[in-house]
Amino acid sequence: MKKSPKKIRNIERKCLYLSINNLKPNRDMENGIYENDNASFFVKNTKVIAKIMGSYYKTTASFMLGAKKVGELTPGMFANFEAAFDKAKKW
Numbered sequence: 001m002k003k004s005p006k007k008i009r010n011i012e013r014k015c016l017y018l019s020i021n022n023l024k025p026n027r028d029m030e031n032g033i034y035e036n037d038n039a040s041f042f043v044k045n046t047k048v049i050a051k052i053m054g055s056y057y058k059t060t061a062s063f064m065l066g067a068k069k070v071g072e073l074t075p076g077m078f079a080n081f082e083a084a085f086d087k088a089k090k091w
Contacts, residue, residue, distance in 0.1 A: 029043050029061060029064075030043070030069065031043055031044050031045070031072070031073055031078070032069050032070075032071060032072050032073060033069070033070050033071040033072070033073065034064060034067035034068060034069050034070065035067060035068060035070050036064065036065065036066040036067040036068070037066070038052065039051060039052040039063075039067075041059075041063075041064050041067055042073065042077065042081070042084075043061075043073075044073065044078065044081040044085075046061075047081070047085050048060055048061055048063075048064065049081075049084060049085055049088050050063060050091060052091075055089070056084065056087075056088040056089070057088055057089050057090065057091035058085060058088045058089070058090050058091060059091040063091065
């Protein structure tokens with residue numbers, strides 16, 4: 001018995017939903033600098049600033065898939081993080 005195109009699309013949607021939900025970000029991230037292939041991320045507590053193509057954006061840990069920690073925030077970065085976070089555009 002052949003499945004109708006509508007049933008196939010529903011199955012594909014369910015598979016996509018399940019695969020996306022299995023890629024949950026790490027909510028227990030340490031303060032520091034993280035990088036992946038597309039961006040650099042600066043994390044302080046639960047706040048995240050992304051540097052993408054030379055611009056800074058407020059974002060969440062959900063966008064940090066595959067990011068690895070590459071360093072610590074300097075004392076100056078740590079002290080000015082809130083001001084930079086407030087100035088950054090929303091992603």
